[in-house]
Structures are given as C-alpha cells and as structure tokens.
Amino acid sequence: MQDLICLPTAIFLMGPTASGKSQIALEIAKKIPVEIISVDSAQVYRYMDIGTAKPEQETLTHIPHHLINLINPDQSYSAAQFRHDALNVMHDISSRNKIPLLVGGTMLYFRALQEGLSVLPAADQGLRLELENMAKSLGWPAMHQKLSELDQTIAARIKPTDSQRIQRALEVCYLTQQPMSEILKTSQPTDFPYRKISIALIPSERSQLHLRIAERFRNMLSVGLIDEVQSIRQKFSLLSTKSPSMRCVGYRQACLYLDNKISSDELHDMGIVATRQLAKRQLTWMRSMRTTNKIHELDCLASNLSTQVLNLLQAAIETGSD
Numbered sequence: 001m002q003d004l005i006c007l008p009t010a011i012f013l014m015g016p017t018a019s020g021k022s023q024i025a026l027e028i029a030k031k032i033p034v035e036i037i038s039v040d041s042a043q044v045y046r047y048m049d050i051g052t053a054k055p056e057q058e059t060l061t062h063i064p065h066h067l068i069n070l071i072n073p074d075q076s077y078s079a080a081q082f083r084h085d086a087l088n089v090m091h092d093i094s095s096r097n098k099i100p101l102l103v104g105g106t107m108l109y110f111r112a113l114q115e116g117l118s119v120l121p122a123a124d125q126g127l128r129l130e131l132e133n134m135a136k137s138l139g140w141p142a143m144h145q146k147l148s149e150l151d152q153t154i155a156a157r158i159k160p161t162d163s164q165r166i167q168r169a170l171e172v173c174y175l176t177q178q179p180m181s182e183i184l185k186t187s188q189p190t191d192f193p194y195r196k197i198s199i200a201l202i203p204s205e206r207s208q209l210h211l212r213i214a215e216r217f218r219n220m221l222s223v224g225l226i227d228e229v230q231s232i233r234q235k236f237s238l239l240s241t242k243s244p245s246m247r248c249v250g251y252r253q254a255c256l257y258l259d260n261k262i263s264s265d266e267l268h269d270m271g272i273v274a275t276r277q278l279a280k281r282q283l284t285w286m287r288s289m290r291t292t293n294k295i296h297e298l299d300c301l302a303s304n305l306s307t308q309v310l311n312l313l314q315a316a317i318e319t320g321s322d
Contacts, residue, residue, distance in 0.1 A: 015201030039104025
C-alpha cells in the first residue's frame, strides 16, 4: 500500500444544494493555495448558468475553476468521464504545488473518483417507501414507464409487472442521478492516488436548509431562469425533458412551464420540492459514504463555518492527517 504521507493532498468539500459550498470554497482559496474542481453534473453544461448556480465570470477569472462548461446541453457526460477528467486536472494542479479542492454535490462523482462505479448504491428505505406509495397510486406499469424515461436500456429488460426490479432500478436512478445501465458499464478503477481531507456540510436543522432552498430557487426565477432555458431550447432544438441536461432540477420544471404543462405557481412549488428531494438524496449519499471514508462533518448553518473549515484544513495539512 502506498504511504499516505507521500501522496499529494486533495480536499473534498461536499454538501447538499444550498449548503454554502461555493462560498466556503472561495474563502478557502483566499487562504490556501488551491484550485477548484467542480463536482457538479449540471455545471458541466455550457449556457446553463443560472439554474446550476455557476460562479460569476469575475470569480472564474480570479480563482481557477475546472470541469465547468465542458459540453453543450445536447451532449452527455458520465461519471466515468468525470473520473478521467478529474484525475488529469488533479495531477496538473498537484504538479504546480497547489492542492486540488473538489467542490460539489454530485455524490456519485465523488464516489466514482475514489472507488469507481462497479458497486451500485445501497438500498435507501425511505426512498423505497416513497416509490411503493407512488406505485400504489399509479400502478407498477406506470412506474415502469417512468423508468423507461430515465433508463430505456434497463426498462427494456424488465417486465412492467416486475415490481421489485422496477423499484430497484428507479431507486438507483434517483440516488445516483444516472441511468443504472451506465453505471453497470463501468469497470473497477485503480487506487485513488491522493491523501484526501473530506469535509461534509450538514445542516443541523433541515427546515433551515429548506428555507435556503426556497429562497435560492425564487432568486433563480427572478434573475431569469425561464429566459435562460428558453434560449437554450432555441439553440438546441432537439432538447426535451428526457435529455440529461434538461432533467436537472429546475430545468425540467422550466421546460414543463414553457410547454404550458404547468402554471407559474406550479413551477415555483415543483422546483422547490424537486430541489428538496435532491438535497435529501445528497444527504443519503453522504451518510452511506461515512462507513468507508473519514469525513469531517460541519454544520452548514454555523455562523463561523468558514473559520471552522479553515482551521480544520490548516491543521490537517500541517500534520499530514486526513
């Protein structure tokens, strides 16, 4: 086994949406020689700025960010591609005696980077109960149709009445935000060649995070999310709500609104609910990662959060601990 002390350092800053990761990352960059790598499956798309909460251009100019604006909205990007790209960027950053700071909420990407994608996520009893309740209302054939919209390959292998396999496939899609068929294609990677310092921003009060989420989504609408989505759809005419980019939270609801399938009030409410559900899945992922990783959990609602993070990082870097 490689001696961890000899390995270059990498910082993981994880958390649910609206936990303040981006702002904390900028505070870190002011005090520690880092370059930021986005771990966000939506920020890889060009033109999708408002709904993905990308840093402003002035910030990108002064503080190096990587793996943002890689592809157009009509293209696709996998967790395997992320791992390949992230390792290349991390090597480049480390070779210049800086520290890669990986920041985001796409937990599948974090796991792929460290462990690969050969293992599907563990069962989530809360999500399974939600799927069962949905099936009671809609029926399993309708749930099979939902699966076909998310993963046609897997849906084609499952009968519309096979409730157990439909439930598992939907569970994987919702937890990973990726088609199960794509995850199953990946192979076991080599060891992760970094000594990582992992920080998770966890809300001490879920209700306060929900308030942040609501405020954030309302702000996105007020600064032009609908216009942004309309412009994207005009540029890329083949996009639909089934396209990976338009399945991102906020964008799917905006598409439904532009297609006159929901009202403005429904857009507002559905966008907030979808973002809350995303945050819940992100927190579930982080809980599952604690069993195999040392993760420092900090309250994202703390008034002195940036001080806590900087103190933790500086101590860990100086002592060579994780």
